Amino acid sequence: MITSKTISNGILRALATILITGVLLYFLYEIQTVIVYLCISLILCLIANPLVQFLKNKLKFGNSLAASTTILFFILMMVGFILLFVPLIISQANNLSLLDTNHLQQQFVETEKSIETYFNIQHVDLNKVLKESKITSMFDFSYFTRFINSIMGFMADMGMGLVSVFFITFFFIKDQDTFKDQARRVLPDTNEDKILNSITKINHLLTRYFVGLLLQLTVVFILYLIVLIIFGNKNAFVIAFLCAILNVIPYVGPIIGTTLAGILTMISLIGKDFQSEILPTTIYVIIGFLVVQAIDNNISQPIISSKSVNSHPLEIFLVILISGITFGIVGMIIAIPVFTMLKVILKEFFPNNKIVSVLTERI
Incomplete structure (x- = not known):
């Protein structure tokens, strides 16, 4: 029989649950930086797993030595990247006027005038078309400044973050077997094997995915760079770098990257004849980027997205x-890793379900 005391106790429990949940969410919000460090460290641990296994199995390194060697490898890669590429990116960014919004806008206006002059020669009223479509009002010229400045600010403040990430990653790599043993003690006995098997499979699949993704971005960057160098773009490195980073966003990123490459190529050619140099070069660059995307979509991406995580x-x-x-956009970026994790978990806990068995038959 339901009494007033039972109802009041239920209300109190519900309020307590809501309060505890709210406090927990607030706490997570306050330590979001630490959570980001943990996520980055986990990703680095997954990426480093093939190297760690090679050091342990082939070279017979101990856990501490393998972890130290791996962290040293990451540090050397980072230092090499800074010494080789960052000065080039900064100098080319300055050449491209990405740090000067007013100059960038002035160059864009000059480009627009060149286009308008060309189309007037061809008897097309471009000014009327632009006013009716309101295209110019859609451009936010301060975006480039904010984007570059945010990168610079991030690089200036990342010292403590790098130390924290490398410190956490070291212990993730060194004590991963210990963590698994401790997890066995904490987890319920009935689901212990299923959870541990899920973690092992997720670790294996996501390691393949992240390593493959890095390889894919490197290949796309090199191909973009080759296209831009062939057509004499003085800002080839920074444009190829930005467009390759945008490739992290599935399907949409390459489109944005191609558009960005076309706009920046036109801006970098200001002062030259529009009809004989700017327009043909921009068209060739866009065609070259489309060819790179065709190669990536038909060769690189299917291998990375399908074979690395065993999905159609x-x-x-x-x-x-x-x-x-x-x-x-964030959902598109994390879609494949999260979907892979869900598939592994579903297969471990519901292997006899017909729908689950069909979805996870490749795992």
Whole structure:
């Protein structure tokens, strides 16, 4: 029989649950930087796993030595990147006037005038077309400044973050077997094997995915760079770098990158004849980027997205599309890793379910 005391106790428990949940969410919000460090360290640990296994199995390194060697490898890679590439990126960014919004806008206006002059010669009223479409009002010229300045600010404040990430990553690598043993003690006995098997499979699949993704971005960057160098773009490195980073966003990123490459190529050629140099060079660059994307979409991406996480390309496309509609750009970026984790967990806990068995038959 339900009494007033039972109802009041239920209300109190519900309020307590809401209060505890709110406090927990607030606490997580306050330590979001630490959570980011943990996530980055986990990703680095996954990426480093093949190297760690090679050091342990082939070279017979101990846990501490393997972890130290791996961290040293990451540090050397980072220092090499800074020494080789960052000065080049900064100098080319200055050449491209990405740090000067007014100069960038002035160059864009000059480019627009060149286009308008060309189309007037061809008897097309471009000014009327632009006013009716309101294209110019859609451009935010301060975006480039904010983007570059945010990168510079991040690099200036990342010292403590790097120390924290490398420190956490070291212990993730060194004590991963210990963490697994401790997890066995904490986890319920009935689900212990399932959870540990899920973690092992997720670690294996995501390691393949992140390593493959880095390889894919490197290949795309090199191909973009070759296209820009062929057509004499003086800002080839920074444009190729930015467009390759945008490739992290599935499907949408390459489109944005190609558009950005076209605009920046036109701006970098200000002062030259529009009809004989600016327009043909921009068209050739865009065609070259489209060819690179065709290569990436038909060769690199299927291998990375499908084979590395053992999913069908159509399955991957639908998951990314749904995630993009639901959660935007961030959802598209994390769609494949999260979907892979869910598939592994579902297979371990519901192996006899017909729908789950169909979705996870490749795992």
